[in-house]
Amino acid sequence: MRFYRGVKPALGWLLLLAVLGWGQAGMAAQLALHGEAVASDIEPIELEEHERQWIRENPTVAVASVQYPLYLFQDEHGHWSGLNNDVLKRVSAMTGLQFEHQESFSTDHMLERLESGSADISTTLAMSDERKLFLDFSHAFGGAGWVFVGRSGAPAVESFEQLSQRTVVLPARHALEDVIRRDYPAINIRSVKTYAEARALVESGEAYATIENEIGAQLYPLGLLKVGGLVEGKWEADHLAVRKGLPVLLSILNKALEAFPAAELRSIRLKWLEGITPVPVPSVSQRLTQWGFWGMGGLGLFGLLSLVWNRRLTAVIKLRREAEKDLSDQLAFQQALIDSMPDPLFVRDLQGRLILCNRSYEEALSVRLDQVQGRLLFEVDALPETTARTLHDEFMVQLRTRKARFSNRQLQFKSGPREVYQWTVPFYSADGKLRGLLGGWTDITQRRVESGCRCLH
Structure with a gap:
C-alpha cells in the first residue's frame, strides 16, 4: 500500500497525459469525418x-x-x-x-x-x-512561407544579405525575382525551368542557393541540401x-x-x-516542461509495469502493429506518387544498373520493372543498341564528374526518332556519398501531337 501511495501522483499525471493525447487524436478524427460528411451535403x-x-x-x-x-x-x-x-x-x-x-x-x-x-x-x-x-x-485560403535552400556543409542561409555576390537559381518568372532584382542588385540570379533543376544546381555547387515554398522544401529528400531560414516578410498566400x-x-x-x-x-x-509542415524548435521553457512531463511519465510507467505488465505488453503489440500499418501506408503513398508522374522516371546505381522506375517508363519502353531491374541499359532490348550504349556512356561520365544534365535532344526509339527534354542528376545518401543517378525525360514529340501543335521546324 505504501508503494501504491508513492506512485499514485505519478499515475495520475500519466493518466492526464493519456487523456490529452486521446483528445487530440479524437479531434483529428472528427475533423476528417466532418469533411467527408460536408462533402456529401x-x-x-x-x-x-x-x-x-x-x-x-x-x-x-x-x-x-x-x-x-x-x-x-x-x-x-x-x-x-x-x-x-x-x-x-x-x-x-x-x-x-x-x-x-x-x-x-x-x-x-x-x-x-x-x-x-x-x-x-x-x-x-x-x-x-x-x-x-x-x-x-x-481571397486567400491558406499559405506558407518562403525558405532559403542551400548546400549542406555551407553556412545556413538566413537572409538576402548572405547572398551578395553569389548566384541564386530560381524557376523562370519566380514570384520573388523582381523584388530581389530591385532590392538586392548584388545578387546574381540564374533562371531555370523547374524547382528540380534549381535544387540540382545548388546540390552540384553551380549555384549557392534557391528559394522554395517551405512545404515543398520539406517534402523532398534533401541529400546534399539543407533548409535555411524563412524569407522575412514574404508570406506566400494560397490564392x-x-x-x-x-x-x-x-x-x-x-x-x-x-x-x-x-x-x-x-x-x-x-x-x-499534416506531418509535412516543419515543426518549430521548442523554447527552453517548453523543453523543461516536456522533460518534466517525461519524468512524471517515466515514474508512472514504472508503476504500471509493476502492476499491469500483461496489459502493457498487449498495448505495445497493438501500437507496433499500428506503426507498421502507418509505414506501409506511407510507402504505398510514395510509390503511388512516383507512378502518378506523367513522364518516365528512373533510378540507376553507380554501375548504371536500373534500381527503380515508374509506370510511364515501363510504358514508354514496353518493359516491366521485374524484367529490367538490375540490368544495364544496353543489356535490355528496349532501345536501339546505338542509343542504349550512347546513353549508358553518358551516365558513366556523369557519375565520374557528378554534374547534372538538362538538354533538349533527339533520340532514336524502337518506334522511331523522338524529340525529348532529358534530365539526369546525381543523388546522394544522407551521409553525402554518391549513390547513383536519378533521371527521366519529357516526350516533346508526343506532347505536340496530343496538343494538336503543327509547328514547323
Missing part, C-alpha cells in the same frame, strides 16, 4: 442573376495546372488530386462550375497559358507585382489566380471562398499537409 451559395447567367454561358473553367505535390498532382490513374483539387471540388459543388485541368510543365509555361487566354485560372501561383498586370487574385477580363468569375470564386466553412478547410489542409 453541400448547399449552393447565393449568386446574382448575372453571375448565374455567366455560369450558364461558361460552364467549364480551364485550369492551368502544374504538378506540385501535395498541392496538385496526378495520381496513378491519371486523375488530378491534392489539396487545391479538393478546394476546387468544393467550389464546384457550391457554384455549379466545372473545372478542367490543362497540364503545364513549368511556372513560365503556366503563365504563358494565362496571358494568351488559353487558360482561365491557376491554383498554385503566388502573387507578385509583375503577375498583377495580367492576373487578378481571389486562385484569374486572368484579367473575367471579373464575374472572380466574384463567383470569392463568394465561394467566403462561404467555405473554416473547419472543412482546416480538415482538408490536415489531410494533405
Whole structure:
C-alpha cells in the first residue's frame, strides 16, 4: 500500500497525459469525418442573376495546372488530386462550375497559358507585382512561407544579405525575382525551368542557393541540401489566380471562398499537409516542461509495469502493429506518387544498373520493372543498341564528374526518332556519398501531337 501511495501522483499525471493525447487524436478524427460528411451535403451559395447567367454561358473553367505535390498532382490513374483539387471540388459543388485541368510543365509555361487566354485560372501561383498586370487574385485560403535552400556543409542561409555576390537559381518568372532584382542588385540570379533543376544546381555547387515554398522544401529528400531560414516578410498566400477580363468569375470564386466553412478547410489542409509542415524548435521553457512531463511519465510507467505488465505488453503489440500499418501506408503513398508522374522516371546505381522506375517508363519502353531491374541499359532490348550504349556512356561520365544534365535532344526509339527534354542528376545518401543517378525525360514529340501543335521546324 505504501508503494501504491508513492506512485499514485505519478499515475495520475500519466493518466492526464493519456487523456490529452486521446483528445487530440479524437479531434483529428472528427475533423476528417466532418469533411467527408460536408462533402456529401453541400448547399449552393447565393449568386446574382448575372453571375448565374455567366455560369450558364461558361460552364467549364480551364485550369492551368502544374504538378506540385501535395498541392496538385496526378495520381496513378491519371486523375488530378491534392489539396487545391479538393478546394476546387468544393467550389464546384457550391457554384455549379466545372473545372478542367490543362497540364503545364513549368511556372513560365503556366503563365504563358494565362496571358494568351488559353487558360482561365491557376491554383498554385503566388502573387507578385509583375503577375498583377495580367492576373487578378481571389481571397486567400491558406499559405506558407518562403525558405532559403542551400548546400549542406555551407553556412545556413538566413537572409538576402548572405547572398551578395553569389548566384541564386530560381524557376523562370519566380514570384520573388523582381523584388530581389530591385532590392538586392548584388545578387546574381540564374533562371531555370523547374524547382528540380534549381535544387540540382545548388546540390552540384553551380549555384549557392534557391528559394522554395517551405512545404515543398520539406517534402523532398534533401541529400546534399539543407533548409535555411524563412524569407522575412514574404508570406506566400494560397490564392486562385484569374486572368484579367473575367471579373464575374472572380466574384463567383470569392463568394465561394467566403462561404467555405473554416473547419472543412482546416480538415482538408490536415489531410494533405499534416506531418509535412516543419515543426518549430521548442523554447527552453517548453523543453523543461516536456522533460518534466517525461519524468512524471517515466515514474508512472514504472508503476504500471509493476502492476499491469500483461496489459502493457498487449498495448505495445497493438501500437507496433499500428506503426507498421502507418509505414506501409506511407510507402504505398510514395510509390503511388512516383507512378502518378506523367513522364518516365528512373533510378540507376553507380554501375548504371536500373534500381527503380515508374509506370510511364515501363510504358514508354514496353518493359516491366521485374524484367529490367538490375540490368544495364544496353543489356535490355528496349532501345536501339546505338542509343542504349550512347546513353549508358553518358551516365558513366556523369557519375565520374557528378554534374547534372538538362538538354533538349533527339533520340532514336524502337518506334522511331523522338524529340525529348532529358534530365539526369546525381543523388546522394544522407551521409553525402554518391549513390547513383536519378533521371527521366519529357516526350516533346508526343506532347505536340496530343496538343494538336503543327509547328514547323
